[in-house]
Amino acid sequence: MRNDALLYRRFGPPGEVLALESQPLGPPEPGRVRVRMIAAPVNPSDLIPVTGAYGHRVRPPLVAGYEGVGAVVGSGGALAEGTRVLPLRGPGTWQRVVDADPAWLVAVPDDIPTELAARAYINPLSAQLMLEAWPVAGRRVLLTAAGSACAGLLALWAFAAGARSVTGIVRSAAHGPALAALGVEPVTMADTAAVTAAAARAEVAFDAVGGPLAEAILDAMPPGGDFVSYGLLSGQPFAVPAVRPALRRFHLRDRLATVAPETWQGWFRTLWPRLRRAPLPGVATVPLAEWRRALALFHTAGRRDKPLLVMG
Ligand SMILES: NC(=O)c1ccc[n+]([C@@H]2O[C@H](COP(=O)([O-])OP(=O)(O)OC[C@H]3O[C@@H](n4cnc5c(N)ncnc54)[C@H](OP(=O)(O)O)[C@@H]3O)[C@@H](O)[C@H]2O)c1
Known part of the structure; x- marks a missing residue:
């Protein structure tokens, strides 16, 4: 064989x-x-x-x-x-x-x-664990690479958790209609004024891009916010300004390092019903x-x- x-x-x-x-x-x-x-x-x-x-x-x-x-x-x-x-x-x-x-x-x-x-694993579990770690109820949420599968789940489950608003920054405008259908306000990455304005309103940002986009968001976000870095699609690192929102990092593997099999199976028992309704x-x-x-x-x-x- x-x-x-x-x-x-x-x-x-x-x-x-x-x-x-x-x-x-x-x-x-x-x-x-x-x-x-x-x-x-x-x-x-x-x-x-x-x-x-x-x-x-x-x-x-x-x-x-x-x-x-x-x-x-x-x-x-x-x-x-x-x-x-x-x-x-x-x-x-x-x-x-x-x-x-x-x-x-x-x-x-x-x-x-x-x-x-x-x-059902990488993106759903990451979205679920990030929203548990940085609750969004009553907060204005900002997403980058918002056309991605992971960001789509973050948006859907952020609204379900009571987020006040969700804005999604996209590289390709083609993602706009699908985001709008979820209730997400789409902003194109090339529109730097709109990116800065969205970041200035954001209380929690989930970033998968890094590089200059992350720097622009960090510069504009209010100091009390949470900036969660969970990907580096640009392949570029980013500098962190002195006065800034709290910089958080999420790596699924960090959460897996210590998880017990019972907890792991429990994560999926929570995920399946949510995924049945996920777009x-x-x-x-x-x-x-x-x-x-x-x-x-x-x-x-x-x-x-x-x-x-x-x-x-
Ligand atoms: N930290 C963790 O544990 C963890 C876990 C899960 C996922 N992630 C991260 O989550 C991100 C999304 O994963 P996914 O599977 O959901 O992706 P996906 O569905 O394959 O979508 C990728 C998206 O990224 C956009 N993109 C690619 N390069 C970009 C760039 N340089 N600047 C801006 N946008 C860019 C694409 O936009 P276009 O349509 O314009 O090409 C596309 O919408 C990845 O960075 C992944 O590594 C991290």
Whole structure:
């Protein structure tokens, strides 16, 4: 038996260093659950480590991909064959077979569509944990990269938590209508006056861009606010002014470092009902063998759909 895996053997641009390799597949280690992957999305969080941005804690060769959904094919009788699960926190998910640690395996409720289950972890859990850590009730919220899946969930759940308003800064104006439909006021990144005005009103900002945009927001935000940095899509760091809102940093991996399996499973019990009502963007499905096409879709400015690798 063989397994196809999209892996990288050195850091670099994902299009250059990722390669689909076929490898022999032995039996799973004792205690692991063998999962045949069905689908996995392409998120910024999957590609950033490939570039070497986290070179201090990840070491290739590695299979890429942090989330996805599959079906149980071998569990020593613990789980019914075919049960849909999220095989998380183990080997990369951009491969046809994952041998998962049952402690972190998440069962998918029957009514959750596969394309939603595939995206139920990185962004939903991060949005949920950020809103718990920095409550937004009664506050004016500002989001950057507001067209992203993560920002869409932050917006939806910020309103549900009683946020006074949500403003979303976008690079591509194409995201405006979808944001407006959520009740979010869209602002384009190029409109620096509007960005400054939105930041001056913001009491909590969730930033995934960094660089000059983060600096502009930090400069304009009132001192009592919270500026939460959770991504660096610009690839550029940012300077922090002396008089500023409180700078917070969110990394999902920090929260995972100490979580107990019971708490972890509890997070998903909270997430599933919320996800049933969440307007996650659509998906563009791409067979694993055509992964380069998935990367090209990923890099299309203004895209709404999330590329979803289907393992076949
Ligand atoms: N810290 C954590 O633990 C954690 C957890 C989850 C997610 N994240 C971060 O959350 C962010 C969003 O992830 P996602 O999966 O939701 O993304 P996504 O759905 O793939 O959307 C990416 C969005 O980012 C925008 N974008 C890309 N580069 C940009 C730039 N240089 N300046 C401004 N906008 C830019 C794109 O805008 P266009 O349409 O204009 O291309 C697109 O709307 C990423 O930074 C990711 O690393 C962090």
